[in-house]
Amino acid sequence: xxxxxxxxxxxxxxxxxxxxxxxxxxxxxxxxxxxxxxxxxxxxxxxxxxxxxxxxxxxxxxxxxxxxxxxxxxxxxxxxxxxxxxxxxxxxxxxxxxxxxxxxxxxxxxxxxxxxxxxxxxxxxxxxxxxxxxxxxxxxxxxxxxxxxxxxxxxxxxxxxxxxxxxxxxxxxxxxxxxxxxxxxxxxxxxxxxxxxxxxxxxxxxxxxxxxxxxxxxxxxxxxxxxxxxxxxxxxxxxxxxxxxxxxxxxxxxxxxxxxxxxxxxxxxxxxxxxxxxxxxxxxxxxxxxxxxxxxxxxxxxxxxxxxxxxxxxxxxxxxxxxxxxxxxxxxxxxxxxxxxxxxxxxxxxxxxxxxxxxxxxxxxxxxxxxxxxxxxxxxxxxxxxxxxxxxxxxxxxxxxxxxxxxxxxxxxxxxxx
Numbered sequence: 001x002x003x004x005x006x007x008x009x010x011x012x013x014x015x016x017x018x019x020x021x022x023x024x025x026x027x028x029x030x031x032x033x034x035x036x037x038x039x040x041x042x043x044x045x046x047x048x049x050x051x052x053x054x055x056x057x058x059x060x061x062x063x064x065x066x067x068x069x070x071x072x073x074x075x076x077x078x079x080x081x082x083x084x085x086x087x088x089x090x091x092x093x094x095x096x097x098x099x100x101x102x103x104x105x106x107x108x109x110x111x112x113x114x115x116x117x118x119x120x121x122x123x124x125x126x127x128x129x130x131x132x133x134x135x136x137x138x139x140x141x142x143x144x145x146x147x148x149x150x151x152x153x154x155x156x157x158x159x160x161x162x163x164x165x166x167x168x169x170x171x172x173x174x175x176x177x178x179x180x181x182x183x184x185x186x187x188x189x190x191x192x193x194x195x196x197x198x199x200x201x202x203x204x205x206x207x208x209x210x211x212x213x214x215x216x217x218x219x220x221x222x223x224x225x226x227x228x229x230x231x232x233x234x235x236x237x238x239x240x241x242x243x244x245x246x247x248x249x250x251x252x253x254x255x256x257x258x259x260x261x262x263x264x265x266x267x268x269x270x271x272x273x274x275x276x277x278x279x280x281x282x283x284x285x286x287x288x289x290x291x292x293x294x295x296x297x298x299x300x301x302x303x304x305x306x307x308x309x310x311x312x313x314x315x316x317x318x319x320x321x322x323x324x325x326x327x328x329x330x331x332x333x334x335x336x337x338x339x340x341x342x343x344x345x346x347x348x349x350x351x352x353x354x355x356x357x358x359x360x361x362x363x364x365x366x367x368x369x370x371x372x373x374x375x376x377x378x379x380x381x382x383x384x385x386x387x388x389x390x391x392x393x394x395x396x397x398x399x400x401x402x403x404x405x406x407x408x409x410x411x412x413x414x415x416x417x418x
Contacts, residue, residue, distance in 0.1 A: 080199040081129045081249060085226065087240065091247035096258050104260055106139035107252065111263035113140055113153070117182045124186035127199070133185070133206075135248035136241065142176045142300040151175040154185040164188050167301075171308035177301040178268065200225035200242050204234060207241040270298050271323035275330070276313040280306045287329035288322035295319070355391040370396045 095103045110132075117131035134153040138144035142153055150157050152175035158168050164184035166174040174180045192202035195210060196217075204225055205213040216233040217223070223231075229239050251258045275284075281302060285295040296305065298317035307314045318326050353364065361384040365372045374396040376384055387393075 078127065078129065081127065081246065083200075083246060085243060085246070087243040088246045088250070091240070091243050092250055092258070095247055095251055096260075100259070102139065103135070103248070103251065106135050107255060107260055108263045109140035110135070110252070111266045112268050113178050113182075115265075115267045116179060120179070120182045121186050124183065124190060126186050126190050126193070129249055130186065130189055131182075132249045132252050133203070133245055135252065136244045142178060152181050153178060154181045156181065156184065160188065169308075171304055171306070172301050172314075173303050174301045176303070180301070198225065203242050203245060204228075204238050208235050208238040212238075268298075269320040270317040271320055271326075272315050273318055273323055273326050273330070274313040274315050275307045276310065277334075278306050278309050279330075279333075281316075284316060284318065284326070287333075288318050288326050290319050290322065351395050351397065353393045353395060355387055355389055355393055357389040359387060359389070361385075361387055364393055368395055 113134075114131055117134075118128045121128045121131050134140045137155045138153045140153055144153065144155065145151050146155060148157065151161075151173060154175070156164075156166065156175045161168055161175045161181075161184065164187055166177075166180060166184050168175065174184075189202055189206060192205045192210060193199060196202050196205060196213065201213055201217075201224075212235070216228050220228050220231055220233050225234075225242060228234050251260060255262045281295045281299060282292045282305070285292045288295070295318065296302075298319070302308075302316075307316060353368070355364065361372050361375055361381075365375055372384075375381075375393070378394045378396050381387075
């Protein structure tokens, strides 16, 4: 996914302090022998208990099949995802002790995303175990950013993200989108597997780039990931990337056996609506009666907090069950905006406005961005509070209205009043 290895979160700072003590080579001893002894199921079958076998929740709620239509996919052996190795066992222990807080927090966040991620992996034809890779990449944080510019739960750099269809511009960064970035990651991982024929090597390439792994294979004359570790053919971070993932996967399958609390189901749920003009997420939240934080959290890809000016429209997530409420409010907003545009266009030609029922001098002043005093002055109103519907209002900057001619009248005493 990147040309050079980059460090994921603060966890890597701790990792390399450990490597400095033990040494990468010492940590890899007996690597080949351990790989040969690896047996499918040695770490147990997947038991993420709040997921059903079809990717739905334990309560029977299915994954949105409109977003994720069923697919046969490809069946892979889980042998590689259950490999035993001293370095994997070491990281299991570290996750349980030194990094326990980090792992528990990542575990809690994962409860929201894993059901959809698992469904996407299955639909894209890759092992569902890969849905656990964000444990190592980002701790399931959508806002994660590395020093190398990798962003999101799957830590895509811009070039790779765009290569796999993610939009990245001043308005939108879909590397932060948990659904779209997961689909891109699944396709990238599948391409890597087609290239290397091994999930261990594919994961290594995801970390350090396919070119680096291809060159390591050439230098090593082929061989497995573990053999290349033994021969120091990989970057130190990549040496531990696969063991870190396998250790996280092992614990996540049986968290309570390792002193990690299993989170309650909190699957990401939402409705999709289409917006064809810039609208702030704060305004969207008001339309559906939700908090700005909730709507912003559902749309992490909108980095400026506003929908982009797309002609074809941009799909926004709103809280589940609020789609109809939003569509009604949005249609009303569009209608009101059109009325204002029509009025503005009309006033550009003649500098006047016909007062509508309910209009006041203050509301007309706000609508056209002028002061109440200037409206009174241009229209020579004696009592502006008695503004009637249908009255032609002259606007400051438009054709000037002549002051009314006051006709002299007689007082009751016969004297002229000027």
